[in-house]
Amino acid sequence: MTIKYKVTDVAKDLSVTNKEIIELVAKYFGGEPKKATTALSEEELNVIFEYYTQKNEVKDFNAYFNSRMEKPKEEKKPEPKAEKTVSKAPAEKATPAKTAAKEKPAAKAPEKQAPKAAPAPEKKPMPATATAKPAASQNPRPVAKEAPKFDPNKNGRFDRKPQFDAPKPKPRTEQKPQPQKQNAFLGQNRPAGPAVTSNEPVEKERTVRHVDTRTVDVNLDKYNEHYEQIAPQGRIKDNQQKKQKLKQKSQMKNKAKFSTKRETEAEKLQRLALERARKQQLKVLIPDEITVSELASRLKVTVTDVIKKLMMLGVMAAQHEVIDFDTASLVAMEYNAKIEKEVIVTIEEKLINDEDDDTADLQERSPVVVVMGHVDHGKTSLLDRIRNANVTSTEAGGITQHIGAYRAKVGDRYVTFLDTPGHEAFTSMRARGAAVTDIAVLVVAADDGIMPQTVEAINHAKAAGVSIIVAINKMDKPTANPDKVMQELTEYELVPEDWGGDVICVPVSAATGMGIDNLLEMITVVADVQELKANPKRLAKGTVVEARLDKGRGPVATLLVQNGTLHTGDVLIAGTSVGRVRQMINDRGQVVTEAGPSIPVEITGMAEVPAAGDTFNAVEDERLARELVEQRRQEQKEQQFKSYQKITLDNLFSQIAEGEMKELPIVVKADVQGSAEAVKQSLEKLSNEEVRVRVIHTGVGAINRSDVMLANASNAIIIGFNVRPDPVAKEDAAQEDVELRMYRIIYDAIDDVKDAMKGMLAPKTREVELGRAEVRLVYKITNVGTVAGCYVLDGKVARDALIRVVRDGIVIAEDKIDSLKRFKNDAKEVAQGYECGIGLDKFNDIKEGDIFESFIIEEYRD
């Protein structure tokens, strides 16, 4: 609380006119002339006091005091006062004053009219009220007070320090006080006042009012007082208020921060810190597989960053490449992300219950049997015999219904037979992933023995891992020689029980029915060993055995229930087909409402015809089922684009390196059994620690459809040694991406497989088929040699192409074309449907019916 010191007060205190003060202020400060009632600023006051101090300077203090001593009665004199804000303890001033009085002879004590610290400056400036006292006792001001020195090096400021201690007595009293030195008004930034001589009436008394005019504006008392006022309040304030205050304070700080640039940077830092914190807590859901770009977006970083991190981990992956959960987790850990495994519940998982059955729910189920064997060895006859003997005759009123599978009654048990004989159907189902059969009955005619298709059947059954029971058929024939059959079986690692092995061989006759019961008995024995069980209490699941479109009934499918129980009205999903079971007919033509495990039924109600080998599931939610079918259709389309990676010699090494390949299955076909065996043994010897070469089937003759099916189902390659694929097999192989490798020299085949396993296969050349021509006539022309009159079956025959002579699926020769003529003219090429004459360079032993395969060798790169 500043006390205003008006012009009029100052004038009154200094005993001058208002006008004088006003003029003085105007002189030094300019501006509008002050009014009498205007309060003066501290600076103005300083100048005024300085002015008057200098003006009233006395020349000789001694003389002055002497003169003053003569007047013991001191008249009251108004004393200029420092502004009221100055309140420094007067006591302090008194002390040095006294000291000074002691030390200095009173006479010498120069009475300085200049005011010193006021005794009670809090109040309005008052005229000095000190009563006149003898100077000695009063308080003669120390004359020799060290005057503030004006130091030009200090920005024109006075060195103020000594001034505060001004009362120190100065020994050199004789020293003439400099006007400045006597200045008690310690002006700050005071303009150098003119050295004025005093014309002020001199104080007659030695009583000096001490006016502390130090203009350090720190009013400590005021603050102390203020502090006293606020402190108790502060104490009574509760915590909440404090907090509030603090909050306000911090808010204000924040406000301030946002308002300046530096604080914006602080804000940026804060933001970065926050981001870091956020990143630290970042949770990422990572599925089993994720693309690099998707991972980057989930980690909220750039794809490049993720790629870099992957490189550091030794994984080279482009942004669209898929990385597995573990790799993705490692990258995520680099970003301090919290990793959670994303479990994607597919519609399939939601819809189809794949949980294992409770052992308590499991019940014995009938075995499912397939009958396989060589042509004409009696498969159909055997199946018919069993069906007729064990189905129609035992079930009253039953009409044998050919639905693709049937059940035969064996005592109080049943055996389910798939009514499609041969390994083709079996393997085609297996190729679709359906593992339907438990037991394969291998039919071998006792009078014929093991034949090529018997071998195929053995290998197909072995590849599928099903148990084999040999039915030695046609035992009624006098030429039957079961021992020979058993002998031959041992060559295929099927050692009959009678000979100490584990293969059950049952002599039967489909014609007479002999041994059939024994065969069925044996089937149940083998089934018992297998402990076949299923849970009839769950929703049905199984395989489509056959399906067709019936004109009247719509899509009709024979289903073999493998687990659970199928009911009429159940919602079914089979491959990309969905529907509700409208009607169920069993193998005896009876309408049934439910079918348990191992029971085949023919159903209607599907929206479209499913494919044989499709797995079916009864589900609860039809809407979801339709959704799943839609999804499967989509996947099917996609699958067509990126065809499943079949094993080839070219990709063998990469598959071995990726750990996908542990075994290389090979089907070997050769012109003679000896070659096939030699190739088989040589190839199997190539097995090493990483991959086992396993020849799953060897055969003699052209590569047929069955070979391709087996290779397809077993992800095998086919090696042909001096043989060719038949056209159907070739087409199938191309369609199913089964690799066919043809060789004429056994070592080439072995070298290729060996190099492929080392990743060193040089896939530099390959044959490109141009076309096939059939030899219809053979002309022997003198001097020219043999010329084949050919008809081009497909493609074309080109003059510069090579010709492979194939007779009954066996490669007879490979040769260059010596001449190619249309009628009598040389032709460059002859297209399909035209006749031509072909003369070969070296090979002359051409026969009618030979096939000329025209091909070229081209170089290629993968």
Ligand SMILES: Nc1nc2c(ncn2[C@@H]2O[C@H](COP(=O)(O)OP(=O)(O)OP(=O)(O)O)[C@@H](O)[C@H]2O)c(=O)[nH]1
């Ligand atoms: N003597 C005699 N003939 C039999 C026996 N089993 C089948 N046959 C005859 O052998 C021939 C072939 O029988 P299928 O049952 O058609 O033989 P498959 O194996 O089914 O033949 P594909 O269907 O061509 O593969 C027929 O003429 C049958 O009559 C048998 O046990 N004894």
